[in-house]
Amino acid sequence: xxxxxxxxxxxxxxxxxxxxxxxxxxxxxxxxxxxxxxxxxxxxxxxxxxxxxxxxxxxxxxxxxxxxxxxxxxxxxxxxxxxxxxxxxxxxxxxxxxxxxxxxxxxxxxxxx
Amino acid sequence: xxxxxxxxxxxxxxxxxxxxxxxxxxxxxxxxxxxxxxxxxxxxxxxxxxxxxxxxxxxxxxxxxxxxxxxxxxxxxxxxxxxxxxxxxxxxxxxxxxxxxxxxxxxxxxx
Numbered sequence: 398x399x400x401x402x403x404x405x406x407x408x409x410x411x412x413x414x415x416x417x418x419x420x421x422x423x424x425x426x427x428x429x430x431x432x433x434x435x436x437x438x439x440x441x442x443x444x445x446x447x448x449x450x451x452x453x454x455x456x457x458x459x460x461x462x463x464x465x466x467x468x469x470x471x472x473x474x475x476x477x478x479x480x481x482x483x484x485x486x487x488x489x490x491x492x493x494x495x496x497x498x499x500x501x502x503x504x505x506x507x508x509x510x
Numbered sequence: 511x512x513x514x515x516x517x518x519x520x521x522x523x524x525x526x527x528x529x530x531x532x533x534x535x536x537x538x539x540x541x542x543x544x545x546x547x548x549x550x551x552x553x554x555x556x557x558x559x560x561x562x563x564x565x566x567x568x569x570x571x572x573x574x575x576x577x578x579x580x581x582x583x584x585x586x587x588x589x590x591x592x593x594x595x596x597x598x599x600x601x602x603x604x605x606x607x608x609x610x611x612x613x614x615x616x617x618x619x620x621x
Binding site: 430438442445497499502503 | 542544551552553554555556559598600602608609611612613614
């Protein structure tokens with residue numbers, strides 16, 4: 398089944414404890430992206446990747462890191478999480494590099510206390 | 511800054527009626543337009559895409575695009591309670607930064 402997977406789906410952590418949210422797609426898509434979704438603010442892009450070893454900042458990159466060592470994987474790293482990073486996070490992938498449809502993973506609900 | 515505007519709602523529609531959802535966008539260079547449906551706590555699901563002016567129909571859904579007016583709409587015919595969700599308009603093209611999403615319209619179909 399063609400899909401985007403994320404792990405973990407739910408995570409409660411404490412301020413400053415480094416964490417990684419994994420994202421993997423089995424559709425051979427070149428483009429991958431991370432979003433956060435907050436009430437009243439909608440979906441905001443954190444980082445995106447056009448291809449392996451090519452990443453760039455989205456609208457809200459502060460406090461996050463990403464890497465793209467393999468085409469299928471695009472992990473999101475929070476090196477020192479803070480409470481304002483409590484949010485619902487989505488990974489997405491697209492078969493094209495610019496302006497084409499994106500397919501979303503199931504989401505990761507992160508709480509930072 | 512690219513912007514995509516939607517009425518947040520809620521938009522309440524009787525079961526069996528036509529639901530009409532609207533979206534405007536700021537970037538005249540936009541080339542691709544999408545509608546996503548999102549149930550509470552779930553991920554956005556792509557339901558319609560449109561790339562050229564006019565109408566595109568898929569089952570009970572019709573997407574309409576007017577690039578001159580920078581306006582996109584989604585019509586849902588014979589609305590069902592299962593259509594109750596938040597509908598996100600997304601616009602892309604022209605740049606390497608993917609899609610810009612509106613904040614969504616909350617649709618309620620009343621049985």
